[in-house]
Amino acid sequence: MLVCNTGGISIFEVDCWFVLAPLVVLIFLGYKYWKTRITLDVVETFLRMQQMLGPTRYAYTDIAAITSHFRDKLGQGGYGSVFKGVILPGNLHVAVKLLEGNSNCNGEDFINEVSTIGRIHHVNVVSLVGFCSEEMRRALVYEYMPGGSLDKYIFSSDKEKSFSWDKLNEIASGIARGINYLHQGCEMQILHFDIKPHNILLDSNFVPKVADFGLAKLYPRDNSFVPSNALRGTIGYIAPEMISRSFGVISSKSDVYSFGMLLLEMAGGRRNADPNAANSSQSYYPSWVYDRLSEQEVVELSPVDDMHELEKKLCIIGLWCIQMKSHDRPTMSEVIEMLERDADSLQMPSRPFFCDEGHTNVEDSYDLSSELTTICEDDE
Numbered sequence: 001m002l003v004c005n006t007g008g009i010s011i012f013e014v015d016c017w018f019v020l021a022p023l024v025v026l027i028f029l030g031y032k033y034w035k036t037r038i039t040l041d042v043v044e045t046f047l048r049m050q051q052m053l054g055p056t057r058y059a060y061t062d063i064a065a066i067t068s069h070f071r072d073k074l075g076q077g078g079y080g081s082v083f084k085g086v087i088l089p090g091n092l093h094v095a096v097k098l099l100e101g102n103s104n105c106n107g108e109d110f111i112n113e114v115s116t117i118g119r120i121h122h123v124n125v126v127s128l129v130g131f132c133s134e135e136m137r138r139a140l141v142y143e144y145m146p147g148g149s150l151d152k153y154i155f156s157s158d159k160e161k162s163f164s165w166d167k168l169n170e171i172a173s174g175i176a177r178g179i180n181y182l183h184q185g186c187e188m189q190i191l192h193f194d195i196k197p198h199n200i201l202l203d204s205n206f207v208p209k210v211a212d213f214g215l216a217k218l219y220p221r222d223n224s225f226v227p228s229n230a231l232r233g234t235i236g237y238i239a240p241e242m243i244s245r246s247f248g249v250i251s252s253k254s255d256v257y258s259f260g261m262l263l264l265e266m267a268g269g270r271r272n273a274d275p276n277a278a279n280s281s282q283s284y285y286p287s288w289v290y291d292r293l294s295e296q297e298v299v300e301l302s303p304v305d306d307m308h309e310l311e312k313k314l315c316i317i318g319l320w321c322i323q324m325k326s327h328d329r330p331t332m333s334e335v336i337e338m339l340e341r342d343a344d345s346l347q348m349p350s351r352p353f354f355c356d357e358g359h360t361n362v363e364d365s366y367d368l369s370s371e372l373t374t375i376c377e378d379d380e
Contacts, residue, residue: 055131059132063132072084081100087129093144096141113213116213120186123178146204149202150197150208151196154197168310169339173340175200176259176339177336182210183331192258195255233258238257239256241254253331257322259332261321263315264314264318267289267311313339316347320338
C-alpha cells in the first residue's frame with residue numbers, strides 16, 4: 001500500500017491540492033482576462049464605427065503631447081483626473097479627462113459618453129473634441145470652459161461671483177434650451193439623468209452648457225418607457241418616479257424635475273436642503289418659497305412683493321417642474337416658453353406633498369463627485 005495516512009491526510013490528497021490549487025488560480029485569471037478582453041473588444045468595435053461620424057480619435061501619445069505630459073491638472077473627478085491642454089495647430093484650449101484604470105467608468109459608460117455627446121452640436125451643450133482608447137488607457141477631450149461650473153457661482157458668498165437676475169434668467173433659458181435639444185433635437189432622445197449645478201459649465205461669456213453624459217441614455221422619442229436599469233443620478237435631484245413607478249414612468253419629465261430643483265437653487269442662491277439654515281422653516285427651500293409665494297404664512301416671512309420679479313418667475317417655474325406626478329410637469333419646450341413670459345402671467349402650481357409641514361430634510365449628498373465637475377475650474 002503506497003498511501004501513507006498521517007494525521008488523516010493522505011499523500012494522494014496532498015498531491016491533488018498542489019495540482020488543483022494552481023489550476024483554480026489559472027482558471028480565475030483566465031476568466032478575468034476573458035471578461036476584460038470582451039469589454040475591450042466591444043469598445044473597440046464601437047469606436048471604429050464611430051470614427052467616421054464622431055469626434056477625433058487620438059493616440060495616447062497625442063494626449064500626452066496635448067497636455068504637455070499632464071502638467072496642468074485642473075482637478076480630480078470621480079472617474080479620474082482632468083488636465084488642461086492645447087491642440088495645435090489652432091491653439092484650441094481643451095480639458096482632457098484621463099480615466100483611471102481602476103475607476104468606476106466601465107466600457108458602457110465610456111461608450112455612452114462618446115456616443116451621446118459626440119454627435120451633439122448645440123450652443124448650450126458642451127462639445128466633445130476627441131477621445132483616446134488604447135487597451136485600458138482612455139481619455140475624453142472636451143472644449144475648455146473657463147467660466148467654471150455653475151455651482152461655484154450660485155452657492156458662493158462672494159458678491160463678485162454673483163449674477164444679476166437678468167443674467168440668471170438668461171442662464172436658466174440657455175440650460176433649458178440645451179436640455180430641450182437633448183430631448184427633441186436629435187434623432188434619438190437623450191435623457192441626461194444627472195442635471196445639477198455641478199454639471200452646468202460656463203464659457204468665457206457665461207453661456208451655459210450642459211455637460212457630463214456618463215449617465216445619459218439614448219431612447220426613441222416615441223418610447224415612453226425607460227427600463228429600470230436607468231435608475232441612477234444624484235440624491236436631491238432624482239425625480240420621484242426614479243424611485244417608485246407610482247409617481248409615473250421614467251421619461252424626459254425626469255430631467256424636467258432635476259432642472260426644477262436646479263432652478264430653485266439658482267433663485268434661492270442656496271442648496272434646496274440646508275439643515276444649517278437660521279430658521280427651521282427655511283431649511284427646505286422649495287417648501288419655504290411655496291409658502292412665501294402663496295402667502296400661506298404671514299409670520300416671519302417678508303411680503304411676496306419684496307421678491308424680484310425674475311426671482312419670483314424662476315421659483316414658480318421651478319415649482320411646476322418638481323411636481324410629484326410626472327404628467328403634472330411641463331415639457332422642456334413649455335419651460336422655455338414660461339421663461340420668456342412675465343412672472344405675473346404664470347399661475348402657481350399645486351403644492352407638492354413633500355412641501356407639507358414636517359418634511360424631513362434630504363440627506364446632504366451634494367458633495368457626490370462628478371467627473372466633469374472639475375473640467376472647468378479656473379486656471380489658477
